[in-house]
Amino acid sequence: MAYIPPVNQPHCCDIKKCQQFINEEGPSVLGNYDEKGHTPVHWAALAGSAELIGLFVDCKGPVNLPSQSESGQHPIHWAAVNGCIAVVDLLVKAGVSLDVEDQKGCTPLITAAQYGQTALCCYLIGKGAKVDLCDLEGDTALHWAAFKGHCELSHLLINSGCNPGQTDNFGQIPLHLAVLSGNLPTVQLLCGQDGVELEAEDHNRNTPLRLAKGRKSKEIVSFLQNTIIQSKNLHAKFNWSTWLFGRPGKSKGPLLFFYGNLFLWGYPTYFFKIMPVSYYALWEWHITFLLCNVLMWFFFLKASLMDPGFLLRGTEEYNNAVRQAINFNDWKNGKNPLSRLCHTCHLVKPLRSKHCRVTNRCVAHFDHYCPYVYNDVGHRNRFALYMAAVNITTNERMNLKKYSYLMDESGHFFNPFDRGLLLNLLEFFHLIPQLSEDKIRKRDVNEI
Template sequence: MESGKSSTKNHLHHSSDDSHGGKGESDKCCEGHEKSDTPKPLDIFQCVKVGFLSGVQQLVEEEGPAILVDFDDKGHTPVHWATLGGHTNILRFMVQCKVNLDLQSRNDLGPRPIHWACVNGHIAICDILLQAGVSIDTVDNKGCSPLIIACQYGQTMLAGYLMGKGARLQLTDREGDNALHWAAFKAGHCDLTRLLIYSGFNPRQKDNFGQTPLHLACINGDLNTVRMLCEQDGVEIDVEDHNHKTPVMLAKGRKHKDITSYLEKEIKQQKSIIPRIDCKTILFGPPGNSRAAFLFFVISTVFWGYPMYIFRCFPATFGMLPGLHIVFILNNVFMWYTFYNCYARDPGYLPRNSADYDMAIKKVAHFDEWKQGRNPLSKLCHTCRLVKPLRTKHCRVCNRCVIEFDHHCPYIYNCVGLKNRYYFAGFTTSAALMALITLYFAVILIKMEGWNALYGFGLLEAIFFGFVANMLCTCAWYMAAKNTNTNERINFARYDYLKDAQGHYYNPYDRGILNNMKEFFHLKPSLSEDEVLRARTYTV
């Protein structure tokens, strides 16, 4: 690696399969036994790994509570395996047996059970351990606290819980990396990084190698975190680490072109006295949010499609098909009207920095109040600092939370959400009709005048746009008829409100095609959150 650390492995030593109960060992522990006529004696480690409480209780009765702090051949205790698997019932039994719940594993890392609980984000397990007297800041042999381990594995809710319980923010591991350094290094955890900074972490703090969170985000290629650190926190972009490497140099070395382009523009802007006009960004969009598809549609239609229609198609075929030409022209007017509204309208952005966000963060410390009911942390967006209503998702391209988020469409250079979804349905429908009529015109012209390159290109363009538009049009109207959206259809397993009492897929918003279409066009109010939760609870 070009930075102070000799290789990326130095920043990954806690996330390997061998560390803190990683997947490598946990998978092996659950393997089935070979069939045998003679029943095998109970093994405390196997019983704990599979969550077999009665087996654990039987062994404790036979051999005493000391069996719960034995070490296996890997150097871990049954307490470690109970915390890794999230077996709260077994862990509570261990608490009743009054065994030591804070023993270190006998290996190089020396993790404690609470560290293993943090790997998989088991808040309930951590809560039991803390109530039993385990220190919230206990460290392993690498100096990693539970909060640092939680951030290594991207466990945002657990990190919020630990900070709410009073975890020390200033703790670092042996290499000087704190929880924020690790969150920035782990690509895709921009919300966790935002939460840590909001909670008091210094985004400019350097580790033992002179690297700031910005250095680490550049190493791992997380453009959203880089932009957040630069734009929201104003960190220094050209600061060098102990190897004299700046963030942009690290991004170049890792071939992260979007980050390199973004940082180079930021550096030039900071050094320039006169505000710089970036024509490339104006035309093609900022790094990570390209306008290429948007411009391809507009330019090919306006500067290729319409001249061909006006100068070749219209004169040759209007006498034969005057009605079709009128339909084509009116359809195009409607298409550009809906296209403009798709592009220019707010898709349903939620206001940032809500008071509910601050209230939810404060509730984290009082875990008992919400661990059995609604969990406010599961709905927090730490980038926008708000509590997300149901059906809301944070768009990584726009970097905003959108209510009833469907998807980010590159052809309209905007998200599709609650406030522009009907315009999008109208745009895709008119675009599909335009492509079909264009295809018909192209076939007519080829029959009349013979094959040539211009007509051939027009035919291929019509086929391409027709395929894309018809696919989007079909999806848009299907989603409207079922009162769902693309995000929910793809990611329904993530959302509890899309499951019935047995955990099967169930859409509480689907009230029949007529009512669904009324709601789609804002002629009927949507179900409230309480109505949705009641429907989920009582649906069998």
């Protein structure tokens, strides 16, 4: 048997040596298995090397042989683990079926769902992968997404036709598995779907609520109990506890703690202990203090009650992006038109925006969800929060290498949003318009 190319090791992707082996031994060398029962194509797919997979496809070698291991996975399954769309795209164009199954009945879509690869799932669905296929235990991609707590992916699969009420071989629907994951947003999503029985029993006679109690997931237990009660009433029942303390997953505890400290301790101490003994001697300081408090409350309530910059949901731009991705041919160059899609809000996220899991909305210039103002902090209310209490974030600097749009063509990291101290302040206080995406992309590190 010919020597296996060095790509059999996931950390070795030497294109020249692989080309040399193929020239010497012929394309059939790609069908050789290593001691673990995997082919070179498996390792290249796992490494996400589109260049190597392209080489293997061009030489007409076998690129769809199953592994000899117990799982019997094909290379496309290995590529799905890391969500490498470029590799999957090359394999699909080489004739690999979108719905090829391993020994456990898992398709590439199910494998991608197991690992939370939302963009790849969107690609596979757009290419025509069947969303209703099950593995040997009767679990669909939605079952796996729910079990792993991937809320956005679950939303995509439901919108793509996955049945949220389908049972597996254990009698469990995705809601059972979402409860086991402990992910409240996924539980909330599934409870809001038509055809989902909130009190469905599996083969062990466990309902989602019973499973939640067994796992001591207090927020999920509270949410399921309230949802079940409301589903049995023709008219929505007002819940004083929810109104006062917040719904599960969005507690008003920090906000009430803030109010309690001020109104039960701070202000009483000031008005009954400090002010009576010092007002006449320091009246100007008291006036200043009270005026500052008025301003503080104005900006605090403004930050708490105003729209922080929620983006419009259900945009046509999202639908166009999904449709265009089907015919996109530049995956191998690292471009991914699906990376900025939000499948919950159905929109294309602008730069610096993010989906907040607490409010379940995408927010422009998202900073963070602040439990003390009970609202997101974003483009529209960040100034108000700053005026209420100085807030400094270092997220972008700490995660500099995490964001692809902070890298220039030479691979150097820089901040294209930095316009200098003066312009940064003017933009922050809305005195000058922010840079457009086109201008941001055209900026070079030498301009900073």
